[in-house]
Amino acid sequence: MRRPATANVAVCLGVLVLVDILRVWLPAIITIFGQAASTPAELMGAFALLWFLLPLAVPALLRRTGAGPVALTAVVVLAVARLALTATPGGQLQLYLASVGLLAGLVWLTATAHTTVRPVPGLVLGLALGTIAHTVLGTYDLVWRGGWAAWTVSVVLVGLLVAAQARTPTQPVRAADAEDSAGVADTWPAVVQARSWLLVGPTVLLSGMVALSPALAGATTSYLFGAPTRRLAESTGGWGLPEGTLIGLAVGLFVLTALSRPHRSTRWWGPLALVVGVLLFAIGWIPALAPAILLTAAGLGACLALAGATTGEPAPAGSVAARRRSYAAAGGMLVFVVAAIAYYAAYDLGYPNGWAPVAVAGLVAVQASRPAPGAARDTPSPALRRAASMAAGGRAGRLAAALTALTVLGAVQIPGDSDDPAPRSAADPIRLVAYNIRMGFGLDGRFDLAGLVDVVAGEKPDVVVLSEVDRAWLLNGGHDTLALLARRLDLPYVFAPAADPVWGDAVLTRIPVRHAETRALPAVGAPTGAQALAVTLDLDGRELVVVSTHLQPPPDEGPVVQARAVASFATGYAGCRPLVVAGDLNTEPGEPAFAEFIRADLVDALADARPLPTSPADAPHGQIDHVLVSGGITPRDAVAPRSTASDHLAVAVTLAIGGGC
Incomplete structure (x- = not known):
């Protein structure tokens, strides 16, 4: 089954909008549902978990309705909710609009997994473009800004998403594929496809917390202007070259490693870099934050490349393989919310929380490095594999360099802080x-x-x-x-x-x-x-x-x-x-x-x-x-x-x- 370009575009734009929704929904759980810490943390966790459990029912629904109509309907609801969030005055309406938008996004993701074999290209480009936009905006999202410019960009974005989803072809399930026959459920490509979708949720978490966080990069750079031995951060003069360089390098490494064809002889370094990078982040040692960002970005991208790499033709979108992918996508997002709750609830309940992102990194590393059953079948010749690797690496390198430059230049254009402070007389109040x-x-x-x-x-x-x-x-x-x-x-x-x-x-x-x-x-x-x-x-x-x-x-x-x-x-x-x-x-x-x-x-x-x-x-x-x-x-x-x-x-x-x- 060929992967249409529109499917990659739809995944890219869908991830962009879904992350936008998450940036509203996550704080709404604390500030609106949590009522300034008056709501028990356990109740907030149960409320958050509910929205991620509901999509687990979607794969069964798709057997009766088909994935195309469900995905398109979900995208329309997602688009409407995203635009409505900019107009809402806040309060309970904001909380439930964000929740409906989140659920629509999760349903879309689950339905898309039913018909789309490889999510990695769209996922990687969606997260990279979202990071660039977040950097250029100084981490102040369009959804909060309002104004004609923010509305224009938002309308264009969701319009492109709906159009891309409407043009994405779907493959109907054949009756023969609906049977749980050997060779469809257990082929290596089917396993690899499900593995790629399983990693979507963990990737969103680790990229947002560490690898592709412009705010973390900016805070890290500001410590360099202070004194790390005193654990102090100072103004850096705005989002200038140092911060743009750090997050730009992270974006470039992530895209380059994710979109290059992995070499079997180096498949160990990506999982190792990911786990080490997240460990450095988890220990909270300030001088280690910059290497933590870069290692996590490179390692996460490499793990996605390993998990999504296939040889030979992928399995057809039959019901068994498709349901496997759908459940994997929903399960991966469940990992996202459980790990996020486990990590941040520690600041209310008081327990060590560094293990949560490390456990997620370990999951990604294991899934990426785990040999797939039947991996030796349909393997191209070494010469053909080297040629494909060089071609993929060249395209990914050019794209990574372009995205890095765009991130750096976008950050430099944001105005800086004030000039040097002027002396003040002690006589002045x-x-x-x-x-x-x-x-x-x-x-x-x-x-x-x-x-x-x-x-x-x-x-x-x-x-x-x-x-x-x-x-x-x-x-x-x-x-x-x-x-x-x-x-x-x-x-x-x-x-x-x-x-x-x-x-x-x-x-x-x-x-x-x-x-x-x-x-x-x-x-x-x-x-x-x-x-x-x-x-x-x-x-x-x-x-x-x-x-x-x-x-x-x-x-x-x-x-x-x-x-x-x-x-x-x-x-x-x-x-x-x-x-x-x-x-x-x-x-x-x-x-x-x-x-x-x-x-x-x-x-x-x-x-x-x-x-x-x-x-x-x-x-x-x-x-x-x-x-x-x-x-x-x-x-x-x-x-x-x-x-x-x-x-x-x-x-x-x-x-x-x-x-x-």
């Missing part, structure tokens, strides 16, 4: 904003970059302290929220990781930063990690210390131990210099954890404005976001501007900097 931004998602569940910028910029801050900063989590859509905000606020940043290298706290300021240091806080049973980031600001020869932190209380207790650790670290680091401690402290004034800061001779800078509730944002009744200062600093004009761009309100205060101790 400083406006400080502290904000828990909930990874950029508002109460309506939409990625509300504009709302966050409005709140912060409206206070005309000199220093911004941010909590819950996400720089690459697939669960949150794969955005580099910090870089997006820093560019729009025109403020350089210093970032310190807490839970892992791409989730933590930040300080943004145009005041020159002379030194910075981060200190990990004791976990004491809290599932999510915590840290304290201290930066030294140069006020025209005098120094001000600002400490950004986000305390994580253990279950049913206050964050007393962490508060004591922050107070000790902050006062010790500052010495006699003026000191500000700010962030989401998860404690109310007067509670034991708050008292630890008062005991360290810090003053509540928001006391004169109380009551100043900050949580929850739509009906605030508790104040858990704070600014505390040393005795030589005089606070005034404290406010908590109303907004639903996060589940917290920001707090802002003007500080007159006096002498130290």
Whole structure:
């Protein structure tokens, strides 16, 4: 059976749109269904799992209806849902539109597997083009942007998808093929075809988490501008050449290895590179992130090439082989969601999670390297195999080089951050904003970059302290929220990781930063990690210390131990210099954890404005976001501007900097 070009185009565009849907659906599970962590993690997991279990019923349906009508109907629903998500105001409507779109995408994928033998070319190009677009957009997806340009591109994209699917021919099942006869169910090509479809879900997961994540590449590059030994990241001047080079190389390696014909003598290196790359990512060692990205990209592509390589003619699209492929596609996406839940639920439930992506990488490696039954049959001559390998490698190399260049150039074109910070006089008051931004998602569940910028910029801050900063989590859509905000606020940043290298706290300021240091806080049973980031600001020869932190209380207790650790670290680091401690402290004034800061001779800078509730944002009744200062600093004009761009309100205060101790 020949593979029509339209089938590859349909798979490519379908993967693009499905990943777009996933970038909305995954965070909606947390922000809308999860209701700001008030919904049990087990219930959220069951809800997520349900949508991936339903497509397992599709192969049986296809025996009666045929794959063509089901795939086309599913694509139309997928296209409508994708466009509707840009128009929806958020909330429950967004959650269920994304869920319907996700289900339609999974049904389309399962039906497509019924009629399409080799998914690898379309899958690889779809993920590569999606990565390029995500990079050029600075990780701020079209679905969240709105505006005529985003609508135009979205309409064209889904229109092309529907047209490609409508033109994709399907092969009817012959009566003879419907029997479970030997030679159809057990031929090597049939096994290989199912194996390729099984790896679609794991490939989407590993590419989104590691191999093809522009946000992870950007965060990794920003660490190179900081000091890896201090585990700090700093502004890189925008999405310039270094970040574009890293993600461009990853795209090029992925495409080159995936679309080249593998050599039997080197079939060991792809699985090994994949497992090693994901292991480096899982251990969270910052200097290893760049090689982790490149190794995972090359290894993942090589494994896809191994899993999808066939010799001789592929098996016909009979019912047994077709059902095998359909179940494999649905099962692979089930692996995607189970592994994603297992990995990210650890940040709510508190258990080691590095094994989840490593287990998925191991699955891919085993499937790619496992010899297929009957592999020796219908094998071309060595000369013919070498010629085919050279031809495939040449085409893949040219395509990989073009995609790499496109990624790099697209990244370079995005504007950078501000110029070098200007000195600031100690006599000038400083406006400080502290904000828990909930990874950029508002109460309506939409990625509300504009709302966050409005709140912060409206206070005309000199220093911004941010909590819950996400720089690459697939669960949150794969955005580099910090870089997006820093560019729009025109403020350089210093970032310190807490839970892992791409989730933590930040300080943004145009005041020159002379030194910075981060200190990990004791976990004491809290599932999510915590840290304290201290930066030294140069006020025209005098120094001000600002400490950004986000305390994580253990279950049913206050964050007393962490508060004591922050107070000790902050006062010790500052010495006699003026000191500000700010962030989401998860404690109310007067509670034991708050008292630890008062005991360290810090003053509540928001006391004169109380009551100043900050949580929850739509009906605030508790104040858990704070600014505390040393005795030589005089606070005034404290406010908590109303907004639903996060589940917290920001707090802002003007500080007159006096002498130290």
